[in-house]
Amino acid sequence: MPGRLADKVALVVGAGSVGEGWGNGKAAAVLFAREGARIFAADINPDAAAETCALIEGEGGDATAHQADATNAASVEALVAACLESYGRIDVLQNNVGGSEPGGPVEMDESVWDANIDFNLKTAFLGLKHVLPIMEGQGAGAIVNVSSVAGLRYFGGRSMVAYQAAKAGLLQLTRVVALEYAAKGIRCNSVVPGLMNTPLVTARITHQIDAGDAEKTIAGRHAACPMGHMGDAWDVAYASLYLASDEAKYVTGTELVVDGGLTVRCG
Numbered sequence: 001m002p003g004r005l006a007d008k009v010a011l012v013v014g015a016g017s018v019g020e021g022w023g024n025g026k027a028a029a030v031l032f033a034r035e036g037a038r039i040f041a042a043d044i045n046p047d048a049a050a051e052t053c054a055l056i057e058g059e060g061g062d063a064t065a066h067q068a069d070a071t072n073a074a075s076v077e078a079l080v081a082a083c084l085e086s087y088g089r090i091d092v093l094q095n096n097v098g099g100s101e102p103g104g105p106v107e108m109d110e111s112v113w114d115a116n117i118d119f120n121l122k123t124a125f126l127g128l129k130h131v132l133p134i135m136e137g138q139g140a141g142a143i144v145n146v147s148s149v150a151g152l153r154y155f156g157g158r159s160m161v162a163y164q165a166a167k168a169g170l171l172q173l174t175r176v177v178a179l180e181y182a183a184k185g186i187r188c189n190s191v192v193p194g195l196m197n198t199p200l201v202t203a204r205i206t207h208q209i210d211a212g213d214a215e216k217t218i219a220g221r222h223a224a225c226p227m228g229h230m231g232d233a234w235d236v237a238y239a240s241l242y243l244a245s246d247e248a249k250y251v252t253g254t255e256l257v258v259d260g261g262l263t264v265r266c267g
């Protein structure tokens, strides 16, 4: 299939969506397929992965669904082996798994800290651990890690220390891997979403801040953005597509912020 990712195989981890509509990984998987990539769609929820693949196949693309827990080493190892068995190579890895938990260091349980660091940071580490040797063997590859503006700035208000620390850690993990693998033909970059209107907002965030009043959460998030509205999963997907494609062949170790100007504002 022609396109900006023609002849590429893309492994998208967290390729489903936590609710109805478009999450960042689901939109990226579908967009990558529209641009010619064959997609290995991994998700802890097999129905979510299958739904993404059905959308891709419905548009004439090629996709394979796989159930995996990205926090589990054996599961990620098996996932990467299965992708190789299906498609024989991995050109693009998108590490999309993550999400926040509220709380500062005093009120957050140690178990919540551990789980949230695993969710946002270990998932990417395990993906890198098993995919980098394959890309090194190919002499080429592009990795896109999905971080967050929460890893760049603290905007005040509610803290979510594990998420903020993990997403900041993910940015530095990305830079270190980029440099270590720059001469080996592998690029590693972060896409950094701001406030995006994805199903995660109603599935998770509204319960953390507005006792489940999704309308209030969504209105508040729109109002907090300099453009007057949140971004969406396609904004993250298009930024990811650029970083995954050969158009970004001289771009590595960087952060592509997709936040409608949120992090530029002072005060």
Ligand SMILES: NC(=O)c1ccc[n+]([C@@H]2O[C@H](COP(=O)([O-])OP(=O)(O)OC[C@H]3O[C@@H](n4cnc5c(N)ncnc54)[C@H](O)[C@@H]3O)[C@@H](O)[C@H]2O)c1
Pocket: 013, 014, 015, 016, 017, 018, 019, 022, 023, 024, 025, 026, 042, 043, 044, 045, 048, 068, 069, 070, 071, 096, 097, 098, 099, 100, 146, 147, 148, 149, 192, 193, 194, 195, 196, 197, 198, 199, 200, 201
């Ligand atoms: N939505 C936002 O406003 C926003 C802002 C900044 C950053 N992000 C980041 O974007 C990423 C994705 O967000 P989204 O809104 O698309 O979320 P989402 O929850 O809709 O999608 C993530 C997918 O990952 C899957 N998943 C969860 N745990 C997994 C595991 N252990 N192993 C494999 N798959 C697993 C879920 O089933 C889901 O299908 C996250 O890393 C999030 O932190 C989102």
